[in-house]
Amino acid sequence: CSIKPSxxxxxxxxxxxxxxxxxxxxxxxxxxLGIRSPDESVSGSxxxxxxxxxxxxxxxxxxxxxxxxxxxxxxxxxxxxxxxxYQAANVSQLMFALTGWNLPVDDMPLWLKGVAGSNAxxxxxxxxxRLIAFQLQEHDGMQWHIHYQEFFNDTLAxxxxxxxxxDDIRIRLVIRNWQL
Amino acid sequence: xxxxxxxxxxxxxxxxxxxxxxxxSFQQQVFDMQQELVQEGEGELWLLQPGKFRYVMHTPExxxxxxxxxxxxxxxxxxxxxxxxxxxxxxQRTPFALLMxxxxxxxQDYRIESTGQGYRIMALDLSSPVQxxxxxxSGDVLSExxxxxxxxxxxxxxxxxxxxxxxxxxxxxxxxxxxxxxxVDDQR
Numbered sequence: 001c002s003i004k005p006s007x008x009x010x011x012x013x014x015x016x017x018x019x020x021x022x023x024x025x026x027x028x029x030x031x032x033l034g035i036r037s038p039d040e041s042v043s044g045s046x047x048x049x050x051x052x053x054x055x056x057x058x059x060x061x062x063x064x065x066x067x068x069x070x071x072x073x074x075x076x077x078x079x080x081x082x083x084x085x086y087q088a089a090n091v092s093q094l095m096f097a098l099t100g101w102n103l104p105v106d107d108m109p110l111w112l113k114g115v116a117g118s119n120a121x122x123x124x125x126x127x128x129x130r131l132i133a134f135q136l137q138e139h140d141g142m143q144w145h146i147h148y149q150e151f152f153n154d155t156l157a158x159x160x161x162x163x164x165x166x167d168d169i170r171i172r173l174v175i176r177n178w179q180l
Numbered sequence: 181x182x183x184x185x186x187x188x189x190x191x192x193x194x195x196x197x198x199x200x201x202x203x204x205s206f207q208q209q210v211f212d213m214q215q216e217l218v219q220e221g222e223g224e225l226w227l228l229q230p231g232k233f234r235y236v237m238h239t240p241e242x243x244x245x246x247x248x249x250x251x252x253x254x255x256x257x258x259x260x261x262x263x264x265x266x267x268x269x270x271x272q273r274t275p276f277a278l279l280m281x282x283x284x285x286x287x288q289d290y291r292i293e294s295t296g297q298g299y300r301i302m303a304l305d306l307s308s309p310v311q312x313x314x315x316x317x318s319g320d321v322l323s324e325x326x327x328x329x330x331x332x333x334x335x336x337x338x339x340x341x342x343x344x345x346x347x348x349x350x351x352x353x354x355x356x357x358x359x360x361x362x363x364v365d366d367q368r
Contacts, residue, residue, distance in 0.1 A: 030240070032241045032256060032258040032259050034256060034259040034261050036261075036365055040367070041263045041365050041367055043254070043256050043259060043261070043263075045219060045240055045241060047218070047219075058212075058218065060210060060218065060219055060333070062235075062237055062243050062245065063275070063310070063327050063335055064208060064210035064219065064327055064329075064333065064334065064335020064336075065309050065310065065327065065329040065333065065335070066212070066329055066331050066333045069331075080331060082307065082309075082330055083307075083329075083330030083331050172259045172260075172261065174258040174259060176240070176241065176258070
């Protein structure tokens, strides 16, 4: 089914919701993604397709130009950027080296769906018990702050607006629809 | 370095000079390297000599991209963010500004060939995000533009011309005043 903002529905208890989010490992989403760094600002549509531990992600700008694609298959992540394919132990670091900006890729399949992984600290929750912010340290040591500004108002309350920030990189995601 | 066929670049120059002003709705389709359709969109485009353009995308997401020849404003409504660019330094990344530019020198960065229905414009800089542009005309009217990137992904814009007279193309049409609560990211 495709989830778009829909009328108020009973929300799951916090623990039931968290359990369902943790079990959710097959989903697709389309989002508007904006990445701002001191020397460059890029934006476009992100399409993310998750199947168990693997994912395919593509960012395309308004002209139809591919900004990057990320494919994870059996623990190998391939980054395609600027016309080249790369395989690296640390994709976030490689992205930064290539462009001066990056995303916290390691835990992205988790934070996209509003779940903090084992690298998360300082978790904050709202009155409904939903995770609304946490700190994240990636393998490359980069510190990120993740903040959920809005959720879809349906039973699962998946994230709709996410702000991700490190020292001088600010990422804004507005998820246009989820498909489970 | 292969040089453009001199006649092709002159012919393209004259063809573009004949586009005094242009207004059209467009359908956009994006195909990846395996020719899979990965994105569709639609919107409206205004062009005005010299150097002015207004690009309004309705789907897949609301985008407004305008340029008055000096400044470019890229407004992403959902992200509540507008990015300002200096027109001269951003021309390479913005085919619409390139088409309307009167800076002849700019064309030296491209190799131009005439095709049966129009022109193929290839970036000499092999790291340029826009690697190739193909323009298709029916008569003097721009009917299609194809943009190909470094990865071989390409985007096709099909234009339906709208007859709009010149006085509808006011300067404010090619400028943007950001709403109060929008983040302004000035990259100039």
